[in-house]
Amino acid sequence: MTLRCGTWAKGMLWLAAGATTALHAQSVAEWNAEQAAAEAKADKIMVEAAHQKGLLSQYMAMREAYARDNSTAFHMIFGQYISWYLSFLGEYPLATQAFFIAQPAQPVDNPSPLGGGYTARPALDAIPEFAGHYQIVLLNEAHNVAMTRSLTVALLSRLYQQGFRYFAAETLSSKDTGLQARGYPIEDSGFYTQEPVYAEMVRTALKLGYKVIAYEAAPNAATPDQRETEQARHLYESVFKQDPRARLVVNAGYEHIVKSGVYLGGQSMAEHLYKLTGLPMLAIDQTTMYPRPSGQGDHPYYKAVMDQLHPKAPIVFADANGKPWSLRPAYDVTVFFPPEKLEHGRPTWLSLWGLRQPRLISADGCHGHYACLVEARYSNEGPDAIPADRMLLDTPAPLAVSISGLKAYGNTQAVPSGTLYLRPGSYQLSFVVGPYKVLHRATITVP
Template identity: 50%
Template structure:
């Protein structure tokens, strides 16, 4: 499917809402005007390369094309930053989460108006699942943000959907869902034409879970405005028209990127979607920031508050802090509560947060069994009751070094391992292995036990 959404807006959102992307050092920093011109040239080139990659028939082929583009040696630091983000998206699509985190890293700088660390007050840590469900009880809307290249920041939302449904929430909306997929509710699962980020299995699981729980799923993306203030305003107007104008008593769970959910302060030369939404609807959403207090492959990119909290508490699940007066702690104005995510634990080269808080279990897969020595190879698990067009519940790419001769310099999923684990809910699945051209290599039916 052709790429339909201008990603530069998201790149700018990522940089402005946090710190700065890791970029090669330069001897003399460019002027703001020079940097803007470099970004525009880089964005045009990166978008062209992405469109070329998306002409490939297979997802693995598109990833290979993006990997080649990122490795081509363009010296423009703006291009390296943008193409690194684009490559990271495709790495999440094929289930290669460690490389995705490594290829695009936002340095979380402490801002002058950051609130004091919760360790400096009497705020108490609580499991984020429990605390957010409690905080949402008297709200009509809950807004979560995410880092698009780090699906760790989608996991808590998936875990909370059932709890929020029990509290009466009935509508779910997500950034870059396509309104053109008007068969989503009847079908019950996302396909390639459902959205952009829903190509990634955790994002697809978020939408699938909402559908199974009985949520109305709403696309609110701006269809003509490509970025900046115009996009924020249009998104807010779409939300109001498609949710609350038709269902005034609806209760909404929303997933969006970065600072789109901040409730106050300048954003992308104007105001954020959430601020526009408050003005239009009169609804004050619970805003949950999940993109700053997160682990990075290079700990030097972590926010200064992150490591002390991890060292003192050693959490094994996402945390929030609650003050004595019952109010949640947030790092910055514009958000109601901030989430600390623990460092990832890798098992067979994959992060165990893929279990979604215990909803899914690891299921061992061997490349030798599925790939028939045809590498690189993509193994996908689809729910047995969904069609061949369904976005997979999980994917695992295999590309081990050749048996004879020196391995190339390409990034290898799971460090080139030829065995790994898919993370799946208990139930029946169809496994399909394909090569980079999309040709099937093997099929298998499996059952994941309770």
């Protein structure tokens, strides 16, 4: 199976109902053993689900497995797996509800940027300026929260203008040797590339002229530190060994990009890369200050900043000398994302901060069959391309409900409709049900 960035073994996690009681009733050793068994079971289910044809069928198999096991450890771990697939289907708010990492205040936190001599700036403008004197820019993401990679898509053109020419993304597969020439990702390009915003990130880099690097470690990495070491080595050998003056943008999950401290018993990919290159890096954290469901788990600074500034787009803070603010010392910059706003059941950040525009799509092409997956592919790409956007349309008994009691956010009227977010251009629409049965195709143009 393709390597993924697991997070349940560390940090502050959202737990399913009853988790606290379960933890109090058993020893740490018992809880760890239950987690290990749940992880093994979750991986086995995911491998089996992957043999199903089409994302809808894969998701249904996983959802049914989730419903059959009510144990706390399994729901905590498999909830993350479910959340990845919800994001692949375009069910973004539900993906965030199914799994998120809370961000309580910690002793290492820097003082709040409010009232501390810092000024809020649009992240799209400030980050390219911060990056001006660096050869390496590291951007992290929460893998099931596509909002945390939306800014990266928009930043790529600005960083290209600064002279960055290499882009590396976690879990891209080195086996897809045709990616650069083809110009767009397909199902075999990686794991997270199945999510349309991630695919758009890779596609954007290719269109701009970046050399796209697959730097993932081999699936049989024995320890977390071995994986981090191997990732760093791949980046060094693919980029700086060949081009010492190269400028590189790296996308990674969570704390793979921390510049100091112990990471999973060893060191992070970024620390290993520094040992190989000696190059200073700009580490940008996008995983601490995004909106959690209903405010549950938000860092105290997040609420204070949103209440005072009401930003409509991602922001960062800098002092009078232009030095950026970060929540924690292992990073250089912390991005604050605005609260999520829904229109026609879909988040408006899917505009990618101005790159795309909404297009309302009716369910006529579903011919009354639900759940129905609507996909929009660029007309100049093949039918194997990961769509530019996709959404799930359903009836008043939606497919996505009852993930640990959570409600589906989508449109559930008798004849549903929804909004796709697309760049200007021509697209092929597909309306899909079941194991990838296409009921209808159409061509649309976004002016």
